């Protein structure tokens with residue numbers, strides 16, 4: 382298993398259809414210090430998804446930042462991405478691990494304590510705690526927010542790094558990291574910001590500050 386810095390995951394915004402805008406936001410996030418990128422496309426056909434994935438892979442490689450692909454193991458394999466993020470109803474972890482090999486990153490969404498406990502025995506690299514707070518970005522297949530109390534419960538049972546997603550921004554990052562999450566995953570906080578580079582820097586600073594206090 383490889384060492385990965387999960388502190389600040391930028392999850393790309395599939396609402397941004399213009400490629401130039403999409404890539405300029407990704408570049409700004411990388412300049413701002415995001416530590417891992419997840420390409421998440423829920424609307425694109427396979428050919429367009431692959432084209433975006435190739436562009437993301439080139440840009441992330443320039444910055445030495447790992448790229449993982451949401452849902453689509455075939456796209457991850459095709460572009461030699463660093464791994465995948467899987468939901469509870471996506472390809473089972475065992476099959477994904479067989480296809481990806483031991484060195485690739487596999488993240489799994491968990492939305493309750495039982496799923497987090499079940500994930501302990503799985504060959505995964507991190508769990509995505511989903512959602513931590515309410516969000517307008519994902520509207521389908523979303524469980525009620527776990528909030529900080531849910532994070533505390535899951536931290537107690539889980540032996541995996543935790544990455545919290547859903548409504549995460551500068552106002553709630555400190556309490557998430559203080560309560561045992563290794564990192565945060567954000568869409569809107571960066572992609573909707575007027576200045577995605579500075580927003581990424583600001584989020585990273587908050588995470589690093591809490592880290593030094595722990």
Ligand SMILES: Cc1ncc(COP(=O)(O)OP(=O)(O)O)c(N)n1
Pocket residue numbers: 390392419421451452466467468469471488489490491508509510511519544545546566
């Ligand atoms: C880090 C992280 N955690 C959770 C999710 C949600 O994944 P999933 O439940 O499969 O939902 P979709 O993102 O596929 O709509 C995530 N993407 N990233």
Ligand SMILES: Cc1ncsc1CCOP(=O)(O)O
Pocket residue numbers: 392511512515516517518519546547548549566567568569570
């Ligand atoms: C993909 C995903 N999975 C759980 S919440 C969410 C959306 C996160 O978006 P935002 O950071 O804008 O709340």
Ligand SMILES: [Mg+2]
Pocket residue numbers: 451452466467468471
């Ligand atoms: Mg999914």
